[in-house]
Amino acid sequence: MLLSKATPKSERKKALDEYILKKRLKSTKQRDIIFDEFFNYPGQHVTVEELYEKLKKQNPKIGYATVYRTLKLFKECGLAFERNFGDGRARYEPVKFEGEHHDHLICIGCGRIIEFANLRIEQYSRGVAKLNDFEVLNHKLELYGYCSSCTRGRDK
Amino acid sequence: MLLSKATPKSERKKALDEYILKKRLKSTKQRDIIFDEFFNYPGQHVTVEELYEKLKKQNPKIGYATVYRTLKLFKECGLAFERNFGDGRARYEPVKFEGEHHDHLICIGCGRIIEFANLRIEQYSRGVAKLNDFEVLNHKLELYGYCSSCTRGRDK
DNA sequence: CACAAATTGAAATTCAATATCAATATTACA
DNA sequence: TGTAATATTGATATTGAATTTCAATTTGTG
Numbered sequence: 001m002l003l004s005k006a007t008p009k010s011e012r013k014k015a016l017d018e019y020i021l022k023k024r025l026k027s028t029k030q031r032d033i034i035f036d037e038f039f040n041y042p043g044q045h046v047t048v049e050e051l052y053e054k055l056k057k058q059n060p061k062i063g064y065a066t067v068y069r070t071l072k073l074f075k076e077c078g079l080a081f082e083r084n085f086g087d088g089r090a091r092y093e094p095v096k097f098e099g100e101h102h103d104h105l106i107c108i109g110c111g112r113i114i115e116f117a118n119l120r121i122e123q124y125s126r127g128v129a130k131l132n133d134f135e136v137l138n139h140k141l142e143l144y145g146y147c148s149s150c151t152r153g154r155d156k
Numbered sequence: 157m158l159l160s161k162a163t164p165k166s167e168r169k170k171a172l173d174e175y176i177l178k179k180r181l182k183s184t185k186q187r188d189i190i191f192d193e194f195f196n197y198p199g200q201h202v203t204v205e206e207l208y209e210k211l212k213k214q215n216p217k218i219g220y221a222t223v224y225r226t227l228k229l230f231k232e233c234g235l236a237f238e239r240n241f242g243d244g245r246a247r248y249e250p251v252k253f254e255g256e257h258h259d260h261l262i263c264i265g266c267g268r269i270i271e272f273a274n275l276r277i278e279q280y281s282r283g284v285a286k287l288n289d290f291e292v293l294n295h296k297l298e299l300y301g302y303c304s305s306c307t308r309g310r311d312k
Numbered sequence: 313c314a315c316a317a318a319t320t321g322a323a324a325t326t327c328a329a330t331a332t333c334a335a336t337a338t339t340a341c342a
Numbered sequence: 343t344g345t346a347a348t349a350t351t352g353a354t355a356t357t358g359a360a361t362t363t364c365a366a367t368t369t370g371t372g
Binding site: 313314315316318319320321322324326327328330332333334335336337339340341342 | 343344345346347348350351353355356358359360361362363364367368369370371372
């Protein structure tokens with residue numbers, strides 16, 4: 001269920017509304033606010049904390065639990081993706097459209113994260129999925145190592 | 157710094173001892189016990205809790221914190237790898253030898269984890285690393301979706 | 313409108329991860 | 343070998359993100 005390439009936001013909203021309808025949930029002001037903030041968030045992979053702080057500025061009454069629950073909802077309906085970089089806090093990002101999915105180079109020296117476009121993984125995963133009778137919706141590719149600055153500073 | 161293909165365990169022990177020497181740490185009985193248990197653990201990706209329970213049977217005095225700290229040590233010296241499958245607990249596994257690194261198909265329906273051998277990622281990551289002036293030591297590839305049982309049971 | 317059901321926000325709870333600290337074990341070195 | 347210096351251990355306490363609880367409120371249905 002990858003989203004089509006052409007439609008950025010309204011398509012997402014539609015997907016959310018459909019999910020809410022299907023599951024007999026309810027549309028609320030808070031969900032709309034969080035939706036807008038999350039899908040317009042400039043940085044990649046935001047934490048609940050960060051999003052919460054950002055939202056509170058415009059909307060002081062919003063609760064942390066609501067942000068938490070709403071991101072979980074986005075995750076459930078396939079609009080968001082949760083990552084873990086090993087710092088003990090989950091990070092969320094919008095699910096990418098087909099073709100623009102990106103992956104990560106993670107420096108274990110300084111923690112720097114470099115994103116790179118993925119060219120062959122989609123195709124590779126299709127093959128693996130077929131072999132295992134598996135329907136692949138998403139993937140995570142993370143390459144761990146040392147960035148240029150950290151390689152140089154290292155002994156051994 | 158991938159470990160050579162031929163030597164399974166003594167090479168690992170050597171690597172650990174070297175690290176301990178270099179960092180002026182100390183060899184202890186507990187570290188040896190945990191080393192043996194961890195690198196002979198039958199299942200993949202063990203949690204601290206699981207390893208601790210297993211160890212306690214033979215060695216009731218061993219402390220949870222020691223297991224935790226020792227796995228962290230293994231991680232530091234590049235012998236172990238930490239994964240997160242999203243259930244809130246970190247999982248550890250021995251770093252694989254070159255060529256036998258495996259990756260995961262993760263079913264978001266039932267949580268089943270299928271491992272598969274990786275054929276092209278090594279080579280792919282070499283290219284990406286070069287482009288970004290990055291030294292890649294390890295990687296994580298996880299494909300998320302539905303396994304055959306779960307695909308069938310799903311609406312939509 | 314009125315009822316049933318879901319959501320919210322604040323606060324409490326949970327639980328894995330991590331820190332603390334006195335007792336003990338290991339290493340370095342005289 | 344013995345002793346001082348230092349790291350480690352294990353029990354326990356603490357931390358902090360994730361999750362639950364619950365009364366008040368909001369939303370959808372008829």
